[in-house]
Amino acid sequence: MSAEDKLWALGDAAELVRDGDLVAIGGLSLNCAPMAFCRQLARAGRRDLDLLAVVSGMAVDWLIAAGCVRRLIMGLTSFEGFGLAPSFRRAAETGSIQVQEWSEHTLICALQAATAGVPFMPTRAGLGTDMPALHPDRTWEAIDERSGERYLACAAIKPDVAVIHVHEADRRGNARMNPKLVWFDTELVKAAGRVIVTAERIVETSTFRQAPERTSIPGFAVDHVIEAPRGAWPTACWPEYPYDGDFYRSYQRAARDPKAFAELFAEHVAPLSTSASMGA
């Protein structure tokens, strides 16, 4: 029993991440990011994290605002119709974090290379753009000797930790998206060294045995399970709850004034230390 019990307390979640780790954050834009987990990282004051977030918004913005982030590896960061992510934007413009822009498919390729244990994955994505030259040691154009075809090589990226949010999990790590858009989450899970799943509900293993065709991630691929009801808020956990548009709007309003932002952030995320990136 104890050997298989992967349940971990949300309050102790930050212990699963070390300063300096490369942490992959699940979710897609306004949908199903592991927000409760990110809140714990912010509260614990983790530092110098390298984040990998393929298409993110609020999760990344919280961690940047709290001063946790050294480098962001990303495809896109925004609040969609709610505007640019304010802390991300400010940190990128002032240079307080390093933004390493890739793209969605090149990041999938890099994760798949890590999963397969090969040095790089070829793709046509990104050819002819300015993106590969941003990190020429990680993405480079090449020509295949045999076919003469051009490709972009995407060097493997292996996250130290991946964190995703799902609807249901058991103590052994079996996880079910019920349904939700999986999107990048399963690629993060397959590539990462350690996998943390936060779940709306912890259910019995028998629930999975009764409908194994609906299990999204096998327990053996998961290291820690954390119960986190409404753990995706303010992003959506479709179809159980939608994203909280009012929160996005009030966050944007507050971001125009450091004092208002500190108040909102303390109430919903974590107190901002004076050394955190927002004020300093």
Added chain:
Amino acid sequence: MGDAATDYTIDELVVTALAKEFPDDTVAFNGAVSFVPVCALLLARATHAPNLIWVASSIAVDPQPKEIGESTLSDALWDGATMLQSSAADFWAYAQSGRMNSFCFRGAQIDAFGNVNNTVIGTYEQPKIRLPGGGGMADLGCQVGRIYLWSTTHDRRTFVDKLDFRSGLGWGDGGDHRQRLGLPGGPRVCVTNLCVMDFHQVSKRMRLRSVHPGVSVEDVIAQTGFELVIEGEVPQTVPPTREEVELIRRLDPTDARKREFA
């Protein structure tokens, strides 16, 4: 096609002009903040292209939404879909193989060859404005054969001679650049709030195809930061018919398309 509408608005003109570009064998998908293309795809499917397949949010295959919500990536668009294609790896398989063949994108900056910038204004290292990032555009600009560009802000800030950053590939440096890279197709048109442009067959430079009612060729030239190809008389964009306007208002009853027009 029916009578020209008399009370249409600019968003309805842009949606109608873009919709006409989608042939019946279109299999399209959409990204974030893509209200105009979503509306145009719905209109095309309801008019001349009944076999058009639209994959809402790149996720929901062939849905029949009752309205368009606050986000073009949200489940508000997925009603009646035949499949929720929920994994990015699955999505990219079909986008790369050509089974999905059409994508609409735009950028904070667009150049004469239909390349776009959604990364930074200013330098990458010290941006004046840090934009969201290239996202999937950087990939799909290379991988998808039929690219449709649109813009609701046709001015010299958007249509620039030189991009601050090339996030997404159009015709690259022009001419046969895409072909030399081994990439399929390329941008077909760019529909804006002022005009419709396509691309010169050889140079792949943007060419003025029609100007919207009330807009002159000189207006477009004045608002474009690069030299347009202009060949002979430039006709007027055909305005939407009454039927088209009614359809648009029925397909998008909450006026989501107007979110893109300030």
